[in-house]
Amino acid sequence: MEEARERLSSKKKRAQTASKIQIQSPSLLTSPFIRGGKTQIKYIFRNLIDNAVRAIGKKDGGTGTITIREVNNQTEQSQWVEIEVADTGIGIPQAMQKHIFELGHTDKPEGQVGGYGLFWVALTLQRLNGDISVKSQEGVGTTFTVKLPLLVKVGEES
Secondary structure (H helix, E strand, C coil), rough: CHHHHHHHHHHHHHHHCCCCCCEEECCCCCCCCCCCHHHHHHHHHHHHHHHHHHHCCCCHHEEEEEEEECCCCCCCCEEEEEEEEEEEHHHCCCHHHCCCCCCCCCCCCCCCCCCCCHHHHHHHHHHHHCCCEEECCCEEEEEEEEEEECCCCCCCCH
């Protein structure tokens, strides 16, 4: 019963935080021909957005912005699409950044389940022949860049 109360309290806190977050996503994904199933792609971005919400929620006031945007300029030879998920949260300490994609790595307090999300995101992208990278500055925010292969080169669509 106590566990159920804690989960409900946690959900209420996230909902309160989420109401203070602005999400910007101008012209996302101009190419629909990316490798990966709908469920895989949804999981990748849901995880990154959930993490961004948590990072902003930890910041004083819990107010911030999440920006999702396609960053590469596709050319005739382009075989990739790159999408950034950036937040204005608390940022990730430099020493921790090289470990965030490892199984079991978490910033959650002891007793809370964590350490699987970014590991699975990286593993899923690896299986799709994609990639993920992170840039972060403590107190400023974090940007994840997801690189997904296109099924067809730009300009080859029929």
